[in-house]
Amino acid sequence: MGHKKVSSSRRSFFKTAAALAGATVASAALLPFNGIVYAAGTGKKDKPWYGIGIDLEKCIGCGRCANACKSENDVPHEPFYFRNWVEQYTVKNDGSVKVESPNGGIDGFKQAVPDADVFKSFFVPKMCNHCSNSPCVQVCPVGATFVSPEGVVLVDNNYCIGCRYCIQACPYGCRYIHPEHQVADKCTLCYHRITKGMSPACMEVCPTQARIYGDLHDKEGPLVNFIKTHTCQVLKPDMNTSSKLFYNALSMEVR
Amino acid sequence: MYIPPQIKRHVLLLIVFVVAFILLRSLLVPSSFGQYGHYRGDALGENAARIPKYSGKDSCTDCHSKIVDQQATDVHANLACETCHGPGDAHVHAAKSVKLPKVGTRDFCGLCHTQNKARNKKVVPQLIMAEHYPEKNCIDCHNPHQPWDIKK
Numbered sequence: 001m002g003h004k005k006v007s008s009s010r011r012s013f014f015k016t017a018a019a020l021a022g023a024t025v026a027s028a029a030l031l032p033f034n035g036i037v038y039a040a041g042t043g044k045k046d047k048p049w050y051g052i053g054i055d056l057e058k059c060i061g062c063g064r065c066a067n068a069c070k071s072e073n074d075v076p077h078e079p080f081y082f083r084n085w086v087e088q089y090t091v092k093n094d095g096s097v098k099v100e101s102p103n104g105g106i107d108g109f110k111q112a113v114p115d116a117d118v119f120k121s122f123f124v125p126k127m128c129n130h131c132s133n134s135p136c137v138q139v140c141p142v143g144a145t146f147v148s149p150e151g152v153v154l155v156d157n158n159y160c161i162g163c164r165y166c167i168q169a170c171p172y173g174c175r176y177i178h179p180e181h182q183v184a185d186k187c188t189l190c191y192h193r194i195t196k197g198m199s200p201a202c203m204e205v206c207p208t209q210a211r212i213y214g215d216l217h218d219k220e221g222p223l224v225n226f227i228k229t230h231t232c233q234v235l236k237p238d239m240n241t242s243s244k245l246f247y248n249a250l251s252m253e254v255r
Numbered sequence: 256m257y258i259p260p261q262i263k264r265h266v267l268l269l270i271v272f273v274v275a276f277i278l279l280r281s282l283l284v285p286s287s288f289g290q291y292g293h294y295r296g297d298a299l300g301e302n303a304a305r306i307p308k309y310s311g312k313d314s315c316t317d318c319h320s321k322i323v324d325q326q327a328t329d330v331h332a333n334l335a336c337e338t339c340h341g342p343g344d345a346h347v348h349a350a351k352s353v354k355l356p357k358v359g360t361r362d363f364c365g366l367c368h369t370q371n372k373a374r375n376k377k378v379v380p381q382l383i384m385a386e387h388y389p390e391k392n393c394i395d396c397h398n399p400h401q402p403w404d405i406k407k
Contacts, residue, residue, distance in 0.1 A: 060379045062366040064338050071342045072308050088373050108366045111373065121373035146294035148302075156298035159285070192305035201309045205338040207367060208378055 043132070048215035049151040050189060051244035053226040054125055058210035061086050061123035063105030065202035065211065070106075072190065072201035080104070081176040083187040084127035084202055089253055091119045097253045124254050125211065127202070128153060128174040128187035129235065129243035136166035136175060136186075145184065151216075151244060152189045160184050171239045189213065216244065308342035311335070315343065318350070322400050329401040339363075339399065359394035 043049035066085045069075065075083055086105030090098040090113045098113060111121065130153050137145050137153060144160040147153055160183035167175045167184065178185040190200035194213070198204070203211045214223025223246075226232070230248035236255075237243070247254075290296025315336045316323045326332055337343050340355040361384060370381040388396070396406050 057375055058378055060367055060374045061371065064366070068309060068337070068342070088371075090373070108362070108369065109371060109373070110369075111371050113372075115372060118372050121371075123373050143288070143293045143295070146292055146298075148299055149291060154298065154302050156295050156301070158301065159295050159298065188302055190307075191302045193307045193309075195303040196307065198307055198309075198311060201307075201342075204309050204311060205335050207334045207338050209333060 043151050043217070044149055045217070047149045049217050049244075050130065050194070050213055051151070051216045051223055051246065052127070052130065052189070053212045053214070053223050053230075053232070053246045053248070055210045055212075055226070055230065055248040056122055056124060057249050058208040059086070059123045059125055060208055060210075061088060061105055061109050062207060063103075063108060064205045064207065065125055066104040067106045068201040068205040069187070072193075073188070075185070076179055079179060081179070081185075083174070083185070084125060086123055086125045088121065088123055089251070090121040091251075091253055092117050093119045095119075120251070122249075122251065124247070124250075125202075126172065126174070127245065128189070129172055129241065129245040130187075130189060131241035131243045133240060133242040135169040135171060135239070135241060139165045139169040141165065148191070150194075152191055152194075153186070154188055154191060155184050155186055157181060157183045157185070171236050171241065306344070308344045309337050310342075310344045310347050311337075314347050326400045329403055331400065331402055359392065359399060361393055364393040364399075 063086050066082060069082070069084045070077060073083060075081060080103060082104045084104075085101055086109075087099055087101045088105070088109045088111075090100075090111070092098065092113060094117075100109065100112070102109065105123075109123075111118075113121075130147075130151060132147060132151060134145075134147060134153050137147055140146075141163060142159060142161055144156045145153065145166055146156070157178075162177060162183050164177060164184070167177065175184055175186045177183070190198070190202075193200055200213060203213060212222055212226055214221045214226075216224060218224060226248070227246050232246035232248050233250040234243040234246060235250075285295050285297070287296035288294070291299070312323070312335055319336075323336075326334070339358065343355060345353045346355050365384050367379050368382055368384075370383050374381055393399075398404050398406065
């Protein structure tokens with residue numbers, strides 16, 4: 001009697017564990033792994049699915065995009081609300097990061113950090129990311145903000161009750177209460193222009209063509225080509241917003 | 256079958272509530288709500304109906320083809336007219352009464368051409384504005400439509 005007796009309950013535990021592990025492996029073989037989905041969503045097949053590309057290597061921080069957006073979309077010049085704006089990042093030699101956006105960049109930038117202290121510096125234009133999994137759409141209590149069939153996040157300004165919930169929810173700070181209409185306002189990717197075949201005002205005026213927009217369904221189109229040929233990232237991918245604003249040459253300091 | 260009177264009253268009350276709910280809902284919910292999703296379908300059209308203010312370079316070439324041709328020969332070729340002159344739709348529709356601004360000041364040109372560490376030197380030539388002919392205006396020497404055709 002040299003060996004220990006294995007109790008029947010332990011035997012049944014091992015049996016159950018083996019069966020569960022076997023079933024998991026078998027079901028994994030039957031079902032293909034669906035964890036990695038196209039991050040930007042897919043939309044409807046018969047409609048375009050718009051996204052945006054911004055090439056930070058080309059952006060010279062002139063602020064014409066922010067200025068054009070204000071003129072095109074009746075955003076008041078004061079108080080300082082923006083649908084899009086430009087930020088200047090300066091990483092200093094000691095590792096600290098300085099972010100400036102005086103009047104959204106409309107009046108130009110000055111480099112306050114002396115050249116000797118600058119490790120690197122760059123401009124980052126910000127605007128609505130037109131997420132396909134938008135936090136702002138999810139929190140709207142009345143259904144006044146929504147993703148259009150083309151993948152553009154819009155506000156129904158006749159239906160919005162101005163509760164400001166969406167402003168809290170947007171991780172990119174792209175919404176504000178319009179001081180005259182008292183309802184939420186945001187970038188519409190110039191929906192009134194793109195539906196007429198024109199490009200959004202900010203892209204129309206960009207002197208270096210740093211900004212492009214396009215249909216993510218069109219695999220030969222300018223935007224998909226841009227994503228293919230550049231190392232693009234989205235902002236805050238950990239928020240799982242499925243952002244459709246792709247930045248080329250984005251530094252890790254950008255938040 | 257005997258139905259107690261309090262049950263009858265409750266059923267009647269329930270019917271009244273359901274009818275009132277359906278009536279109120281049909282009055283309060285806009286007709287196009289839910290047409291495409293959990294929003295008012297008409298909002299798509301309302302968003303799309305606004306009139307664009309930037310009309311694009313094509314609308315400039317009809318009258319200003321000479322300047323557009325001149326611009327195409329130099330480094331400012333890829334600039335839209337409205338980048339510097341502002342939204343042009345009003346001018347397109349009333350060319351005589353609405354004139355677009357010609358800025359051309361040192362501050363305005365400096366928005367792109369002031370030296371800044373954040374600006375890519377390969378994309379745009381940059382100057383220390385205080386050192387480059389500080390007594391002159393940019394357009395005294397440079398034609399903004401053809402910047403390297405320097406006026407003597």
